[in-house]
Amino acid sequence: MIIDAVQDYYSRDHAICYGCGRNNVNGLHIRTRWDGKEGLFRFWPKPYHTAFPGVVYGGLIASLIDCHSIGTCIAAAYDAEGRSPQSQPEITFVTGTLNVTYLEPTPIDQELVLRARVKARYDRKTIVLCSLWAGGKECARGEVVGVRVLPQKSGLKAS
16 A cells, blocks of 8 residues: 555656656646545646636646556556555556547636546556546546556566
8 A cells, every 4th residue: 555645656757747747847747546446636726727607628637537547557457466656666557548538618716636546457458547626526437547667677568
């Protein structure tokens, strides 16, 4: 079980993502907390995250679902292997597919809650279902296929 956000354990080289990288000063700083069954993340949109008055921009919603789901893939993989995210080798996933369904406009003036669960795990792919809630209403839903990458001397390679 991970108490802190899984992104807190990303290596310095991998912590630069616009969505979830702690080392990206302009990023969204998505922080996925894993309880063994579900990834949870809370986010307050800023006024500049607007699509039109009072509504969150859909691209931001897709980014939140994407990076939170990948964080959930990573946390679930560590959990399945029975090891800490501080252990080596580091587990990393990238997005294979992202499918977002917008159910209703997402209000910009309240906290957004994202909940993600693993739908299926395969050798090097994990499918995650993620819902984005605002004010007790589900506003968007996503399905992400995360692809585990293997470290190489020259960088990362999706497998």
